[in-house]
Amino acid sequence: MASNSKESAREDLRTDFVTLTNDILSRQQRSKEATGDLTILLSAISSACKWISNVVRKAELMKVIGVTGGTNVQNENVQKLDILSNEIMCNLLRDSGKTAILVSEEDDEAIFVEDSKRGHYCVCFDPLDGSSNIDCGVSIGTIFGIYRVKSEGAKPSIADVLRPGTEMVAAGYCMYGSSTVLVLTFQGSNEVNGYTLDPSIGEFVLTHRNMKLGPKKIYSINEGNAHTFDAAIKGYIDSVKFPPAGHTGKFTPYTARYVGSMVADVHRTILYGGVFLYPGAKLRILYECFPMALIVEAAGGKASTGRKRMLDVVPEKLHARSGIVLGTSAEVEAIEARYKELDAKK
Numbered sequence: 001m002a003s004n005s006k007e008s009a010r011e012d013l014r015t016d017f018v019t020l021t022n023d024i025l026s027r028q029q030r031s032k033e034a035t036g037d038l039t040i041l042l043s044a045i046s047s048a049c050k051w052i053s054n055v056v057r058k059a060e061l062m063k064v065i066g067v068t069g070g071t072n073v074q075n076e077n078v079q080k081l082d083i084l085s086n087e088i089m090c091n092l093l094r095d096s097g098k099t100a101i102l103v104s105e106e107d108d109e110a111i112f113v114e115d116s117k118r119g120h121y122c123v124c125f126d127p128l129d130g131s132s133n134i135d136c137g138v139s140i141g142t143i144f145g146i147y148r149v150k151s152e153g154a155k156p157s158i159a160d161v162l163r164p165g166t167e168m169v170a171a172g173y174c175m176y177g178s179s180t181v182l183v184l185t186f187q188g189s190n191e192v193n194g195y196t197l198d199p200s201i202g203e204f205v206l207t208h209r210n211m212k213l214g215p216k217k218i219y220s221i222n223e224g225n226a227h228t229f230d231a232a233i234k235g236y237i238d239s240v241k242f243p244p245a246g247h248t249g250k251f252t253p254y255t256a257r258y259v260g261s262m263v264a265d266v267h268r269t270i271l272y273g274g275v276f277l278y279p280g281a282k283l284r285i286l287y288e289c290f291p292m293a294l295i296v297e298a299a300g301g302k303a304s305t306g307r308k309r310m311l312d313v314v315p316e317k318l319h320a321r322s323g324i325v326l327g328t329s330a331e332v333e334a335i336e337a338r339y340k341e342l343d344a345k346k
């Protein structure tokens with residue numbers, strides 16, 4: 001075989017890829033305190049995401065599209081896929097033997113893992129985020145945040161999860177879009193890595209090392225809710241869409257993008273840049289706002305309620321909600337400045 005065809009064949013046959021498993025294992029080996037428990041837990045989460053990815057892609061064929069006819073604690077119509085992905089997550093997390101408490105968007109109460117399978121970690125998760133997009137095949141995802149129990153000897157309690165986001169040890173999401181991408185960060189690492197699932201080998205392969213927010217001017221908000229926007233949000237949205245009064249010369253408005261799945265809108269915001277806003281208190285703090293805030297901060301951005309750092313919030317109940325703005329630091333700071341101005345007028 002001629003040398004350049006050998007080269008191109010060699011290129012196609014990449015042999016130097018890093019898998020998620022290897023990456024978290026080498027991270028474990030680099031840390032003296034590591035027991036391997038978090039590695040096993042993350043491996044269970046990645047298996048659950050592979051399984052959910054498979055079900056999502058076959059949903060139409062397996063006739064698991066559509067609603068169950070029931071509603072969840074959020075009073076939302078529950079999709080069949082919501083139930084399926086929730087069961088997959090709960091079973092794999094419980095069977096990992098590394099979890100003490102599970103908090104799921106689909107379960108009213110926290111799940112306390114039985115003694116025989118109990119470990120030291122608490123996982124808060126949205127098994128399938130972006131429910132409104134499930135039936136039309138638009139990108140959806142799984143979001144998760146991980147805490148370590150406050151004290152290993154003590155009986156796990158709700159206090160082990162009703163904590164500020166700054167106490168999470170790791171967070172991530174898995175997006176089921178044109179490809180399946182799992183994005184992960186560890187508290188204090190200032191590093192976000194993305195792994196793309198290669199279904200032919202069933203492995204998540206490192207494709208996005210050390211993701212940092214992109215430079216683009218994009219704003220992402222459901223403007224259908226504009227009648228509910230307060231003066232700070234209204235003022236900011238107007239400032240990125242229209243030239244300021246008396247402006248002469250060229251004005252370049254920001255681009256608007258909104259998928260309606262937080263995972264997809266945040267993933268794009270990280271890769272391209274800009275800001276994602278959901279000002280109304282719809283999104284849940286423990287398994288939507290906190291994980292995304294930890295990831296965006298580690299990618300060099302900011303996440304805020306508009307008035308305070310999202311990760312400093314202390315949720316009062318499992319399914320507590322909050323407004324959120326996250327993305328490029330300058331955009332989030334501009335919105336926070338408008339809230340300061342608004343509150344100063346009160």
Ligand code: FBP
Binds near residue numbers: 076130222262278
């Ligand atoms: P769930 O689908 O998990 O309930 O998540 C809420 C969500 O779908 C987010 O993914 C998304 O950002 C937001 O709600 C969309 O809300 P809206 O349809 O009001 O724009």
